[in-house]
Amino acid sequence: MSWTWFHKLASPPHAYRILGTIAPWFGWASLALILLATWWGLVKAPADYQQGDGFRILYVHAPSAWMSMFAYVVMAVAAGVGLVWRIKLAHAAAAACAPIGASFTFLALATGSIWGKPMWGTWWVWDARLTSELLLLFLYLGYMALRASFDDPQRADRASAVLALVGVINVPIIHYSVNWWSTLHQPASVTKFDKPSIDLAMLIPLFIMIAGFQLYFGWAVSRRLRGEILRRERNANWLKEAA
């Protein structure tokens, strides 16, 4: 009884309509928050006493690193829902998450490397966080490669869902092992990166940026998901009215 709303929501025509209504809200809200956070982070926030203005890269690096993991977890949850309850919409959502998540992972790697240059003196350091991001990028690439290698969309959905679940179980192990590995190899000189006490005035724009990125992710997933629904439902009757 109480699950009817869920089935209604998971039905493609409803989802298509609802996503179309909420996407603009996500879009405009994320634009506003990202602009606000950019201004706050670049202009209003005080410069760091050690890193000067270089620390402002934090406001794009940390949110993108956060989104890269968030998108992977969302993707794996969607894949799991799709696999267990055989909901096509959930598989479509997982498919929509992957390229967005991969692009944020790439962004986190690139900004981390750029930030590392003035801080460490080299473009690349095998630091725990950068290495974890790199392995996460490999996981995304493997997922997308597997999805792309099937002709039958249903098989692609289910096979890549199994991979996403195996991957999400592995992510904490990879994270832990990489952390352990980097503490063994590097003396505690790289602690410039992770400030134990960061000023609250510096944190506010960070949280705004993270919220903005989240909404942006919501917008992009909604748009992509609408496309996926149309492609998957190409023979359904409801499409004749919607299109």
Add this chain to the structure above:
Amino acid sequence: MTAARTPTLAAAKLVFQRDMTLAWRRWDEVAQPLIFYVVVTTMFPLATTPDLSALREIGGGVVWVAALLASLLALEALFRADVEDGTTEQWVLSGQPLGYLLLAKVAAHWVLTGLPLVIMSPIVGTGLGLPTSAWGVLMSSLLLGTGTLSILGGIGAALTVGVRRGSVLLSLLVLPLAMPLLIFGSRAVAMQMDGDSPAGPLQLLAAIFFMALSLGPIAMSAAIRISVEN
């Protein structure tokens, strides 16, 4: 439907024996990963330096990387023949827990590729300057690591069974997942050589192995069902 089912353990044993017999008839194919393993480890002294004390620094890591690559080599074809000739379909219909039958196949694969690598590793390691005191840790870390890798590879092979040119894809899927094994395994060897106790990473390797052993069959059977059912 009413006929008494073969006990699962007996069925798994039959699968294992069948694969061993088949492999015995084509022993040259079984030897290939082992040869690959030796060839790859030979490349490192040639590419870097013949100085054993310098090689010792990276020796454990090199042995580990070579073992990872070598055991992936034969994985692609693990389930292919059985899926193509309909054997796996019969397994799915047989009512036996599919995961255990697949695990038996993976076990046979491990005995044929993983175990020889483990046995061979002291010889290869000596060539890279690893002292005899590190043999025990090298072999036990590889024992746990190749076991986990065979299960991870089994999941990858089950996922790519219906895919053209699956071998590159398989490596792309499995290698990132195998990174923790590489980290813990090669560190265990290095710690032993530095005089530290390698118990920590070895225990972690064992923990990962048992996790793979318990969850792997579920993932493998789910993946095989996808390839067979449609």
Add this chain to the structure above:
Amino acid sequence: MDLQKFFEMGGYAGYVWTSYGLTALILLWNWWAARRSEAEAQTAAKRRNELALERSS
């Protein structure tokens, strides 16, 4: 506020602006790719509908 000083970013100009530029680029790419993915599917669906209408009439 001194604009010149703002653009110099305390000597980190190249790093900070490249990072923000790259971020803008990735966000724009995602915007473009998501829009395109939806729009392509919509045009394809419309075409199919039109074809179906022609066939039925």
